Amino acid sequence: MADPAAPTAIARTLSDLSPSQEDESWDITVVSEPFTTGSEEVGTAVDRLQDQARHHNWDLVLGLTELPLHDREGRHLVAESDPERRTAVLSLPALGGVRMRSRSRRAVRALLSDMSAPPTADGAQRVVLPDRWGRWRLLLGMVIANRPWMLVPGLKSALVAALATGAVATINSTVWLLADSLSWWRLVVATVASVALVVGWLMIDGELWDRPRDQSPQARERSRLYNTSTLLTLTVGVLICYAVLYMVNLAWALFILDPNLVGGSLNRSVGHRDLLVLAWFVASAATVGGGLGSGLETDDAIRAAAYSKREEERRKRLARDRQD
Structure with missing residues (x-):
């Protein structure tokens, strides 16, 4: 069984x-x-x-x-x-x-x-x-068991919007200046904040947060386990999307940007390291601007990231089977 x-x-x-x-x-x-x-x-x-x-x-x-x-x-x-x-x-x-x-x-x-x-x-x-x-x-x-890699199809609209946002931002001279002015720890904070915002929005928009059915220790522990696993699953799934976005932005920057042109705007010589930083900054900005701005889908792939939602589906199936 x-x-x-x-x-x-x-x-x-x-x-x-x-x-x-x-x-x-x-x-x-x-x-x-x-x-x-x-x-x-x-x-x-x-x-x-x-x-x-x-x-x-x-x-x-x-x-x-x-x-x-x-x-x-x-x-x-x-x-x-x-x-x-x-x-x-x-x-x-x-x-x-x-x-x-x-x-x-x-x-x-x-x-x-x-x-x-x-x-x-x-x-x-x-x-x-x-x-x-x-x-x-x-x-x-x-x-x-939640298969976080399956979140990527569920986030396809947000990912496409973020890719489009990133493609435009990569050729913007103001973005070059911003990326050049940021230290590494600010870039790390931007990454963490962008991923956290998307994960938080998925939890809210999908109503994935599980609440204990009663105040017993067992019910509270169950909800803690469910919510922790859901947060970790969503975080891994969003990080996969972030990595895809970063690689595409980097490939686009290496293909389209002339280092001499970027260096002229920054008043210094530009190398591949600067393009790596630019793609990093653009990935964080596009994750927030493109992802949240497009509206995130709450389809089966995203709902499957939460044990509580699968439990809900099991209840519905059991009720249908009993009715039949």
């Missing part, structure tokens, strides 16, 4: 898993279902999985989710298995986000093998993320 989208795609690559012992065989069925909707508490997920197992008459059931899971003590979990109830759940972001196919394959094989063994009296077994580095590993997995 897999959450829609990425968990389902990963689950389908695991349908050919076989046990390590040759005298056994597995018949694996993959069902896409938002079984974690409305709760990331692992006990609730396990109960829902058991209901599905009884409905489908499965011997074992394993849930794959893209959501962070926690127990009643608030600890973040990689997985929980209950051999006696033949049920397990795996949080994919807790695997760290890199080499997901191989890591999920090993984890799923271990969980299925554990549940296939004769049940013991130990009850549920939990794999808990370490307190010190576990949160950062989970955040990395959440950001990669």
Whole structure:
């Protein structure tokens, strides 16, 4: 049983898993279902999985989710298995986000093998993320699950407007003077400010900020995780757009500008280093002027950057399925 989208795609690559012992065989069925909707508490997920197992008459059931899971003590979990109830759940972001196919394959094989063994009296077994580095590993997995590089198509109108703004600004003598007058730390501040403005506007325009449903520690921690992962995802996506904008502006400046002409305006000789600085300054100015001025699209690619929005989509899908 897999959450829609990425968990389902990963689950389908695991349908050919076989046990390590040759005298056994597995018949694996993959069902896409938002079984974690409305709760990331692992006990609730396990109960829902058991209901599905009884409905489908499965011997074992394993849930794959893209959501962070926690127990009643608030600890973040990689997985929980209950051999006696033949049920397990795996949080994919807790695997760290890199080499997901191989890591999920090993984890799923271990969980299925554990549940296939004769049940013991130990009850549920939990794999808990370490307190010190576990949160950062989970955040990395959440950001990669958000696929920040897919924001570029969602920002295409803003990027085109910024490219047009940058192309015009590059041939403006006033911009040459401004770029020449700025120290490196002012250029860094301009970069940070321009990226922060676009990220902030995306959060506001897309209504991506998640608010806790209640004042419980678990709900507040959930919102903190969601909002941090969304901010990091948007920042990475905007930085990718910024890098593209910088490279295009630099190529345009190297192609169109005559160093002697620029040097005449600046009353000094101009080299390639000056064009690098000019492209840097123009990228920051165009990011703000072109990006914000054009109005940013809030399409599926941008909404997918927020776990809260994907949770909203899961709720809608579940409601439609129940209505059908």
